[in-house]
Amino acid sequence: MFPLESFRDSIAKIAEVLQRHDIAFHLTGGVTSIAYGEPRMTQDIDLVIDNTAAAYNIDKVIASLLEFEFLFDEEAVRKAVRDKRMFQLLDTHESLKLDIYPRELIAGELSRSEMHEVFAGVELPVASLPDAALSKLIWISKGSHKNRRDVRRIVSRATSVQRTTIDKLVVEHQLKDLLSEVLAEPDEIE
Secondary structure (H helix, E strand, O other): OHHHHHHHHHHHHHHHHHHOOOEEEEEEEEHHHHHHHHOOOEEEEEEEHHHHHHOOOOHHHHHHHOOOEEEOOOOHHHHHHHHOOOOEEOOOOOEEEEEEOOOOHHHHHHHHOOOEEEEEEEEEEEEEEEHHHHHHHHHOOOOOOOOOOHHHHHHHHHOHHHHHHHHHHHHHHHHHHHHHHHHOOOOOOO
């Protein structure tokens, strides 16, 4: 596993690149599990970024990524942004992988980001609790099993307003039955 400092340093570098070019972003994936669920280890950093701003500034973004010594395939990044597909960066100093999603999985999610103290004294945008729960359900529906416990933890910590939003979102995305199934599962093997 990576030390906490590696995550802090890598997140700080990618946040600086994105902020420098006015690209809206938020942290998602394992970070949301930590922010809303329970502390757990994660092996990478997942970010959703605004595709329109990334495409508009692609040359400057690529120059900044090189400046911060991220390792990536330039043509793959250009194609990923053009096609709104995930691309990966490797922080060469920390040997830490970043998965960048240049599109919203859930319409409007970037506008609902919430600021969280990700590290002591460092606040960054994180996917909202309802969007984090729905995102994890979408990944479960695509075959990912590691998000099941995360969904149970996130939903258990939702306020009544957040739970109402989650319930509305799962109906809209036809995932109501999957949410019920995941919530009914035990956390531990009996």
